[in-house]
Amino acid sequence: MAEGLPPGFEAQIAAYLDYLRAQRRASAHTLSNYRRDLNRLVELAGGRGPETVTTAQIRGFAGRLHAGGLAPRSVARALSAWRGFFRWRVRQHGAALNPVEGIRPPKAARPLPKSLGPDAVGALLDAPVENDLDVRDRAMFELLYSSGLRLAELLALDLDARLDLAAGEATVTGKRGKTRIVPIGRAALEALAAWLPLRATLVAADEPALFVTRTGTRLSQGAVRSRLDRWVLRHGGGTHVHPHMLRHSFASHVLQSSGDLRAVQEMLGHASIQSTQVYTHLDFQHLAKVYDQAHPRAKKRS
Template sequence: MTATAPGLPQEAEAYLQYLAGQRRASAHTLQAYRHELSRLHELAAGRDLLSLSAHDIRRFVAKLHAGGLQARSLARALSAWRGLFRWLLRAGRLDANPAQGVRPPRASKPLPRALSPDQAAALLDGKPDDILEVRDLAMFELFYSSGLRLAELAGLDLSGDFSVADGEVTVFGKRSKTRRVPVGSQAREALAAWLAVRPQLASQGETALFVGQRGARLSMGMIRNRLDRWAQLRGLPVHVHPHMLRHSFASHVLQSSGDLRAVQELLGHASISSTQIYTHLDFQHLAKVYDAAHPRAKKG
């Protein structure tokens, strides 16, 4: 049995009793449902819960969202409300469930982390110490220069359809789409240095552009591990993963050009909406510049 909260409507209390007695809901679940039903009662502002419409529920959700409640919390509230109205519907107290068609706003995706231009320079500057680092520098310069995905870089061949030639890299991307992306001068220099020593590692007949100590194509996991090691040796304060170099490429190109469509093409995004997240990264960069440089932005 559950303790009665002052002011909670009779229908809500009966539903909680049903959850406790018939559904054997845990104390934690009952407490959570009581909280959400109390929230619904408060939003209804004295109105009978049986009189609420889908319009009312949408309005309640909008009000909670405007007040700062996150999408996951809104989804939990709606789940509890739907459960109550579904139970009332089965009991013949309602003709329709007013919360059934209402959906919470989508949870916002966390912004991808990107290196600053200075961090990117710190990652890629300096001379390699051995043949493996010559290879690694070529990989990471190409990552950052052309905004490749990890699978795209790992799949590159020495020559042929998916390779680097004439200052461009042709890759086999998502949805079986092929795209060509320019390769910057520093990446071309690093690739030339790697190609000069590649025969020392590559097995006879191996077609992969990037090979490991055993002479075969590098796996995506090995590339990921080598980048992590590389960043640690250079003292970067963040964990650097391959997709971060792709994010950094996109963010830095957008900061310099402002051309979102061009960045979309370079990244191989099917929809501009996938690229628009970098406008938020670009704004973060501009906001930091403003805070650092504008005389009226500085705190006294």
């Protein structure tokens, strides 16, 4: 036994909790959590002392907690408590080993992105406009959804050769300076056609931004979020919608219709296919392969 350590697992845990309380000024809530997780360790050790616990056993204990239904975050918290206990034994009392070092908790499931259904998006974007700024806002929201843009990508768009409305596409710069060409659907092109004459009456001299404020300067991200909140309050039926949700909706709807994960990855500008795979929880309808066939607001009118 390391010098100064009381005999027995429970006694050492009590001494460690006293150390946290007196030296680290841990709160009662923290101490309660640590006590629960350390008691789990005592039960899993099955009568063995802490000096006998190995890294392989700790890994097995964590696996048993996870298999028993404990959430990944709770397993991670237990491992953190165990790591702190064994670190205390090593640093404060000269114990030879911290068997928890280097053990990673199970990965928590990635939360699925929230998106709107096609009908909900249609109802939102087809809502009537009341003034010039509404015309601008509709064009922004249509473009976010039509092309799966990030908000920063939308606001970086200029009225220049990178925005080719005749071809129905735009070149955008995404994360890490990576450029990609995105399609612009029919509804977004119509909304832009309505906005551009109004932009010409507002834009400040030498301002290249596609979307500008009432004073003619480039919009900020906060302004777009605020305008979308206002739009949803008027037309969205109480559902909270943020700009990235329109991007998620774009990805979900195109993937639902086409099942073409690689195409969606390219349109979203994801560096890794794993980032796009989060959308594969959907039931694919396998209706089409390309954007013009898949995107609900890109289809040609008959």
